[in-house]
Amino acid sequence: MVSSPDPLVGKASQRALIPSSGYETRWHVVCTAARILPVGNSYAFPAFRTPDVDEALRVVNQLLELADTSQLELDFDIAVTSTRTLTRLLALLPEADWWCIDPGQEEQVLSPSSQRGDDPYTSLPIHFQHWCVPPEYLPPILAAVGSEMAAIRWDFTAWPAVPELKLDSSGKCAYITVSINARTIWPDESSPDHTVHIHAAEFYPERATWLAAQVGLEIIGDPEMSAL
Template identity: 25%
Template structure:
C-alpha cells in the first residue's frame, strides 16, 4: 500500500485557463489507458436539476445518515440514497428534503469525453476533474525513477480541497506523486517540481496527502 501527495502548481479565477493548464500537464503523462473522472457537490434542488439536464449520464446520490435505513430493503430506499442517473432525477421537490449535499459523479471515462461538458456546467458549485492511469517518466536530473500508480492530475473547481468542503473563488491544478516521507519531509517533492517544470509550471504550495 502507498499514498499519493498532491502539489498545487497553478491557480486562477479563469476556469477555462485552469482546464487548459491541467490538460497540458496531463498530456505529459498520458497513456492509451488513461482515464478521467469528475465529481461535484450540489446544495439546491435547482442546481441538481440543472446538472442533471447538462450531465444526464451523471450519477446523483444524496446524503443519508448512517443506519438511517437499516432493515429497509434496498429497492424500497429513496432513489437519492441508492443513487440515480441525471436523466431519472425525481421531479417531486420533497424527494430532496434532508438529502443535501447531493453528489454528482461520472467515473473512469475516456480522456476528453467529459471535461468540457463538466466545466461548462459546474457554475459556482464545488467540484473536481481528476485524471489517472498516467505515467510520469524518469527524472534523472533529480535522481528519481518514473511511476504510474500515483501519476495523476487534478483540477479543483471553486474549492481548495479534494473533499470539496472548502469553497474558493479560484481553481487549482494539482500534480500527484507517490508519498515518501522521512522525518516528516517528502522525499519526492523534487519530482513534483520537476514534473511541473516540464510544462512551464512550478509548485506553488505544500503538498497534501490523499
C-alpha cells in the same frame, strides 16, 4: 491502469477505495472531517491557482503533454446544492453515485444515498460522484457544474521517467486534480478560484516539483493526501 469495459462503470473493481459507513455495500470516497484513507495513496501538490477555468485547463494540458496518456479518463466529485445543477448532471451521468452531505448527522443514522435508492432532489445538498468518465464529457460537465464546488481528476497511464532524479516512469500516482470553485482536492471548502494539483508519491515529492518546473510553475502549498 486498465479502464472498465464500460467507461462509465465505477472504479470499485479496479482500485482500493474507501469504505463508506457499514450499511452500504459499495465503496466510495467519503468527504467528511474524519477521512480514513488506504495505504499508498498519492499526494496532491498545488502548483497553479487562477480565477479562470480555461487557464487551469491550459496548465492541465501542458502537464498531460509530459505524460503517457495512452489511457486517459476523468473522475468527478461534485458538491451539488441546486436542483438545476443536479438535473443537468443526471442527464449526463445518470448512473452516478451520490450521498447526502450532512456533517452534523450522527454516525449511526443512515444518510440518504443512491445506494439506498433515495431521491437526490429531496436530499440536497449531496456529494455527486462518477469515475472512469471519457474525456469528451469534460465540457458539458463543467458547464453543468457552474458555480458549484467540484474536483476533477485526470487519470492517465504514467508520469515520465526523470533520470536526473533517479525516478522511473510511474503509473502509481499518475493523476492531476483541478479543484473547481474549491481550495482543496475535496470539494468542501469554497473558493473564488481554481487550483491545479500535481500528484506524486509521498516519498517522492521531487517528481511534483520537477513536473511543475517543466511548465514554468512551482509548488505553492502543502500537499494533500488523495483518495488514490
